[in-house]
Amino acid sequence: ENAEWLARMAVDETKFGIFEDKVKKNLFSAKNVYNYIKDMKTIGILNEDAGQKVIEVGAPMGVVMGIIPSTNPTSTTIYKALVSIKAGNAIVFAPHPNACRCINAAAQVVHEAAVKAGAPEGVIGCLSKVTMAATNELMHHDDIAVILATGGPGMVKAAYSAGKPAYGVGAGNAPVFIERSANIKKAVSDIITGKTFDNGVICASENSILVDEPIKDKVVAELKAQGAYMLSKEEVEKVSRAVMTPKGGMNAALVGKGPKVIANKAGINIPEGTRVLIAPLEGYGPGFPLSYEKLTTVLAFYVVKNWEEACRLAIELLNLMGAGHTFAIHSQDDDIIREFIRKPVSRILVNTPSSLGGIGLTTGLAPSLTLGCGTMAGSSTSDNVTPMHLINIKRLAYRIDDCIDAPSNTCAGNDINPDKIADIVKQVLLGLGKTNDN
Structure with missing residues (x-):
């Protein structure tokens, strides 16, 4: 029921896309994303390596800022709310001006469901009046820990320039x-x-x-x-x-x-x-x-x-x-x-x-509506973004070996062979060429 009226609101407000397909995208975010992340361990002890005596511990990042586009407004809002909450974070949305009403409505639906399930009031928020100044202020707010940016190139660039950790996406094509x-x-x-x-x-x-x-x-x-x-x-x-x-x-x-x-x-x-x-x-x-x-x-x-x-x-x-x-x-x-x-x-x-x-509906990729493009596009990840991108991982490491005394003289002095250095550089460049050719 919510999937349908949110889809209708999105089409009516933005004039983009097809109602029936927006219903499917809303259900994809609410069901496929949920089923993928529901058993994911994100907080507390994630892994114990008995051999290396290392324990990995997940911790929330804090408050996420979610920038939402007009092309996939309600489905992206649902998706970002779910992955943020699963990672133990709160999230505040900055809607696209042309999709403000439907994004606020989607945020309210997910917020009510989260509170009903035991989450604290205010765990999901959304700007009700959208201006560039308000979005910029939110980006730079001291309480924002990470920015999850989906939108046009200008908005994504602004997110990366805000002085906060950010996950942005590049253009398709x-x-x-x-x-x-x-x-x-x-x-x-x-x-x-x-x-x-x-x-x-x-x-x-x-x-x-x-x-x-x-x-x-x-x-x-x-x-x-x-x-x-x-x-x-x-x-x-x-x-x-x-x-x-x-x-x-x-x-x-x-x-x-x-x-x-x-x-x-x-x-x-x-x-x-x-x-x-x-x-x-x-x-x-x-x-x-x-x-x-x-x-x-x-x-x-x-x-x-x-x-x-x-x-x-x-x-x-x-x-x-x-x-x-x-x-x-x-x-x-x-x-x-x-x-x-x-x-x-x-x-x-x-x-x-x-x-x-690409979004993981017909493949085994992580179901996601934020698709990282890697350093090739100036992005900090090449992954389909999941809750694991929104946690900090601490590592508890026990001593397993005795200290080894370092040599008293670690300087190579004048023994550096220029020919060997040139050969190493050549091999590295050849390797890079094989990675990026064709």
Whole structure:
């Protein structure tokens, strides 16, 4: 019941997404997240290593500040409240101005449930009047121990600049590669399902399709059969101007909108029942606006000669926008799948809708609506954030060895061999190259 009226409130207030899918996201946060964390040990003794005589003890961080976006407002509020409470923390929410009412309502629902279960009054709070000054003041408040930031790049950067520990997320823009061995019908179904879920507002949703050249015609035919509309070159230009801004950002009015709304805005005609718009592109970057992140029902489309070219193009797209976030592949060739482990992302999703796999709904990843992007995107974690990220771990360590006297002279003097140092540096650089190549 709460899942439905909160979803309706979110759609009515933000004008983003699909009511039925927001209900599913609310239930995902309330059920999937809960089932994943309910038996998780977070406070007190977590682990005892009898051999090493080390005891690990979990302790709450304190008060969490939860920054909530307008794209997934109620589900993210429920999720952040659960992981914070499970870690023994209180949480105060800073809503997006365009979703303030529904975020406050979700916070109130979870607060009432928490108090009923025995939590203290005030364990969950929320700003009722949202201004930049109020959000900034909350970020810098002495009682805030850690910031859990989900939102636009500016807000995430502000969180990291507040002088507090913070978990932020980077932009999406996930490429998805359909390799020649893939089950084409299933791959296309998964991609359209992932992109159209809540009209594409999940940051892990598919943004560009990379198709292996030998199966291009079959993929295009299957896309059309499953409700995709292939844009002409002229239509790509019109949709680009409607959906994207000159600087590569999205037109906020078309975030989370269906193809018909986008087509009307762009001044093009599409068939009834169209589920997603496909934009064939010949490049990426400023001259190709649709190569950037699109939190709506539009997908860029590229043809590549082989998996090696797919690797190179995926890296270019991710470096353009979305480094550290998510990449998806549809393939039956495990050797090729494993080649993509080296891509600059935190999640490589295989044979699954990217949006749903990234948040842990269709994969074994931790169910989460805060997806870290690692140092590749300036984030402090590459994980799907869980209660374990919101605790401090103390270690009680007993003496197990006698002291060993250090040598009286530990200085190497003039015995340093420059050739050996050069060789060590070369080996390290080669290792880094293997990690980041392809």
